[in-house]
Each structure stands twice: as C-alpha cells, then as structure tokens.
Amino acid sequence: MGFDFAALFNPKARPLLGLDISSSAVKMVELAANGRDGYRVESYAIEVLPKDAVSDGNIANLDAVIDCVIRARKKMDTSTRHVALALPGSAVITKKIIVPAGLRGDELEAQVESEANQYIPFPIDEVNLDYQVIGPAPSLPDELEVLIAASKKERVEDRVAVAEAAGLKAMVVDVESLAMLSAYSLVERQLPESGKSQIVALIDAGSVAMELTVMRDGQQVYTREQAFGGQQLTQDIVRHYGMTYEDAEAAKRTGKLPEGYETELLTPFMENLALEVSRALQFFFTSTQFNRVDHIILAGGCAAIPGIDEIVATRTQVDTLIANPFASMAYSGNIREKSLLADSSSLMVACGLALRRFDPS
Numbered sequence: 001m002g003f004d005f006a007a008l009f010n011p012k013a014r015p016l017l018g019l020d021i022s023s024s025a026v027k028m029v030e031l032a033a034n035g036r037d038g039y040r041v042e043s044y045a046i047e048v049l050p051k052d053a054v055s056d057g058n059i060a061n062l063d064a065v066i067d068c069v070i071r072a073r074k075k076m077d078t079s080t081r082h083v084a085l086a087l088p089g090s091a092v093i094t095k096k097i098i099v100p101a102g103l104r105g106d107e108l109e110a111q112v113e114s115e116a117n118q119y120i121p122f123p124i125d126e127v128n129l130d131y132q133v134i135g136p137a138p139s140l141p142d143e144l145e146v147l148i149a150a151s152k153k154e155r156v157e158d159r160v161a162v163a164e165a166a167g168l169k170a171m172v173v174d175v176e177s178l179a180m181l182s183a184y185s186l187v188e189r190q191l192p193e194s195g196k197s198q199i200v201a202l203i204d205a206g207s208v209a210m211e212l213t214v215m216r217d218g219q220q221v222y223t224r225e226q227a228f229g230g231q232q233l234t235q236d237i238v239r240h241y242g243m244t245y246e247d248a249e250a251a252k253r254t255g256k257l258p259e260g261y262e263t264e265l266l267t268p269f270m271e272n273l274a275l276e277v278s279r280a281l282q283f284f285f286t287s288t289q290f291n292r293v294d295h296i297i298l299a300g301g302c303a304a305i306p307g308i309d310e311i312v313a314t315r316t317q318v319d320t321l322i323a324n325p326f327a328s329m330a331y332s333g334n335i336r337e338k339s340l341l342a343d344s345s346s347l348m349v350a351c352g353l354a355l356r357r358f359d360p361s
Contacts, residue, residue, distance in 0.1 A: 016171060017076075018179075018353030019069065019083040021159060023054045024207035024231070024249070024301065026068040029350040030078055031329075031357065039358075040330040044350070045072040046343060048253070051245040057088035059158045062165075069166040077334070083163050084172035084179075084353040091155040092175045095119045096134070098143045108133075112148055120150050128156045128173075149175060172356050177213070177223075179352030180204060180299070183325040185218065186351075187297055190327055198294040201284070201318070203277055204348070205302035207231045210273075212280040214293070222284050228276045230302045233269045240265060270308055274315035281316060299323035303345035325351045 020027040026047045034040035047068040053061040097115045099108065112131045113124065120127055127150045137143040160170040184202055188195040197217060204211040208229040214222040230252075237248040241258065251257050277296065285291055296318050298309060303322050313320035324344040331337060 015080045015082065016354065016357035017073075017078065017080050017083045017168070018350040018356070019085050019163065019168070020176075020179075020347075020350040020353060021054060021059070021065060021069075021085070021162065022206060022349070023049075023057070025049055025346075026065065026072050027347055027350040028069075028072045028076055029347055029354040030076065030080060031351070031354040032332075033358070034330045038328070038330065039355075040332060041326055041335050041340065042332050043076040043078055043334060044340065044343070044347060045075040046346065047072045047075075048246070048249055051249075057090050058155075059162065062158075062162065065162050066165045069162055069168070073166065073168070081167065081169050082171045083168045084174060084356040085159045085163060085170055086174045086176040086179045086349055086353055087151055087155055087159065089175060089177045092149055092151045093120055094147060094149045094175065097146050097148060098137050098140065099146055101136070101142050101144050103144075108146075112146060116148050116150060119148075122152060126152055128153055172353070174353055174356065176349050177211075179349045179356075181213070181215075181220070182352035182355045183348040184215065184297070184299075184323070184352075186325040186328070187323050188215070188218070190321070190324075191295055195295070199290060199292060201277075201281060201293045201296045202323075203280070203296060203298050203300070203303075203312075205229065205273060205277075205298060205300040207301060210276055210280065210300075210302075212277075212284065214284055214288075214290070221290070222288055224280055224283055226276055226280055228273070230300075232272075233265065236265050236269065237261075266305070270305060270311045271315075273302055273308065274312045277312050278316050281318075293318050296320040297323050299345050299348045301346040304342055323348055 018029040026049060029044045030042040032040045032042050049068055050064050053064040059065050099111045103111060116129055117124060129150045131146050131148045134145040134147055137145045156173050163170045200215045202213045202215060206229050208231050209225050210228045211225045213220055234248050234252055237243060237252060238245055281293060296312060296316060298312060298320060309320045309322050322345050325348060326340060326344050
C-alpha cells in the first residue's frame with residue numbers, strides 16, 4: 001500500500017509535534033505525558049501566513065509556508081524533529097466499510113484495497129491509502145467495521161515536503177477533522193457529566209469557513225460547512241483603514257486598531273458570526289430528527305474574539321463555551337498561561353495532532 005499516509009493510524013515515533021498548516025497560519029504544539037493519564041503543554045507557536053499562501057487547502061506558496069514552519073519551530077525552542085501533519089477534509093476520502101472478521105494482515109489489506117476501488121475516483125496507484133479496524137460491526141458479529149482514508153499522493157507529498165524542507169520528519173499524516181475530534185474529546189470532559197447523552201454542536205470558525213459538527217456521546221451525527229470566516233473581518237479592516245492584508249491580520253490579532261474599530265467593524269462581524277451559527281443549527285434541525293442542542297463549543301481563530309461566546313449564546317439561546325483542550329493540562333515553565341488561553345481555540349487541530357504521540361502503537 002506504499003507510503004500508507006505516513007502511518008496515519010499507527011504512529012511509532014515519540015516524541016511528536018502537532019503541525020497544523022491552516023489557511024491563515026502555521027500552528028505547532030508539543031505535549032508530554034504528565035502522570036498516569038495527564039498531559040503537559042511543553043511548547044507551542046503560531047505564525048501567520050501571507051495571504052493565499054494556502055488556498056482551498058492547497059499549498060500555493062511553498063517557500064512562504066516553509067519559512068513559517070521554520071520560524072514556529074525556532075520560537076518553540078524544541079529539539080523534537082518528528083511531526084504529525086493533517087490534510088483538509090476536502091483532500092481526503094473517508095469511508096466506513098464492512099469486512100469479514102478473522103482476516104490475516106495481508107488478506108485484510110487486499111480486501112481494503114478491493115473495497116477502496118469502489119469509492120475512489122482515481123487510479124489506486126495515484127493515492128495514499130490507509131485503514132483502521134474500528135471493531136465488530138453493529139449487529140453483525142462475524143463482520144468488522146473498518147475506516148479507510150485515501151488521498152491523492154500529491155496532497156500528502158506537498159505537506160511532507162514542507163516538513164522536510166523545514167528540517168522536520170513527517171511520521172503521521174492525519175485528517176484535520178479527525179485531529180479536531182481528538183482534541184474535542186478533551187473539551188467534552190469539561191461539560192456537565194462529560195457530555196453524556198447530550199447533543200453538542202462543535203463550531204470550527206476559521207479564516208475562510210465555518211464547520212458545524214454535531215456530536216452525541218462521542219459520535220458524529222451531522223456535519224455542514226458554510227463559507228464564512230475571519231478573513232471577512234480582515235478584509236473589512238483592509239478596506240476601512242487602507243492597510244495591507246498582512247498588517248490588518250496582525251492588527252486584528254493584537255487589537256491595536258484605531259478608535260471606533262469595535263463598534264464599526266468588530267461588533268457587526270460578531271453579530272454576523274452568531275447569525276451564521278444560528279443558521280447552521282437551523283439546517284441541522286430541519287435535515288435531521290433532532291430538535292435541540294444542549295451546548296455549543298466554539299473553536300477556530302474566530303472563537304478567540306473576546307465576548308463572542310456571549311453573543312452566540314444570546315442569539316441561539318444555547319449554553320456556549322470556548323474550546324480549550326488544554327484546560328486540565330499542566331504547563332511547562334516557558335508557557336504564558338494567559339497567551340495560551342487566548343490561543344487555545346485556534347490550536348484544536350494542532351493539539352489533536354500532538355495527541356497522536358500517545359496513541360497505542
């Protein structure tokens with residue numbers, strides 16, 4: 001099966017950096033074990049990418065992305081070279097399949113490849129393919145449920161090339177949505193009764209898109225993406241104040257903008273974001289049998305805007321909290337707690353990737 005997604009489901013390397021190359025920034029997280037079941041945040045970094053360096057999940061400006069990765073690693077001051085990367089969902093085909101139980105390794109591999117041919121619209125030699133046995137198939141005791149993931153080789157190779165050019169070694173290539181859900185499992189523990197029997201709407205409000213994933217008892221029951229993100233606020237700043245895109249992005253993150261920014265630009269953007277969340281929930285209600293959501297968890301860069309949780313809660317009338325996968329973790333001495341708290345919602349994917357270090361091999 002070739003490169004096998006750089007051991008997508010079976011990482012062997014330790015320690016491991018989580019490296020998230022999003023449309024707006026490079027984000028890196030390193031975690032260490034802390035006690036029996038705990039983690040410690042060793043270091044993290046966020047480096048803003050130039051506009052359109054990554055477009056529609058594709059790396060368009062390789063040199064700019066490599067430079068950002070090098071700067072992020074330098075900031076982290078870590079000797080760790082092994083990384084876990086992620087592909088955007090649009091670049092990956094995932095499918096659950098059913099296979100007979102009791103197949104040996106090579107038989108299972110052949111069966112997976114045969115099944116994959118039905119779902120992948122490219123020649124099998126043009127894709128990286130990996131799989132994970134989930135467990136016995138529901139109501140079919142003699143069958144196994146297997147998750148397969150496939151991506152065109154060039155999409156994997158682009159990200160691996162960035163890591164290698166920055167002096168790193170790619171050990172795992174995951175899928176952004178799966179990495180996000182790994183981090184979500186840490187956030188879910190912060191809900192009443194750890195979210196048991198509750199319907200939770202995870203909103204990933206990033207730079208160019210907002211993705212709604214509805215979870216119930218750790219299982220994904222619905223997903224939808226809408227074209228709305230923080231880039232709209234950046235473009236508003238560019239137009240309003242005559243800044244370059246990069247200066248506007250930097251000013252947005254530091255809050256160093258002229259008087260009137262909050263009332264003229266920021267508050268209307270927050271209201272629009274809350275409206276988009278409300279619309280996404282309405283789509284969920286009308287297209288499923290569900291008619292309620294118990295909690296909203298806001299993740300992504302937009303969730304870092306102070307007060308956004310209150311505006312979303314007011315608009316939707318649903319309990320809303322900001323995602324912080326690091327809430328129960330210890331911190332190493334060089335971590336500024338206040339900074340990490342502000343950045344935590346945008347580090348969900350990077351955190352989920354860093355957690356791959358602790359997956360059983």
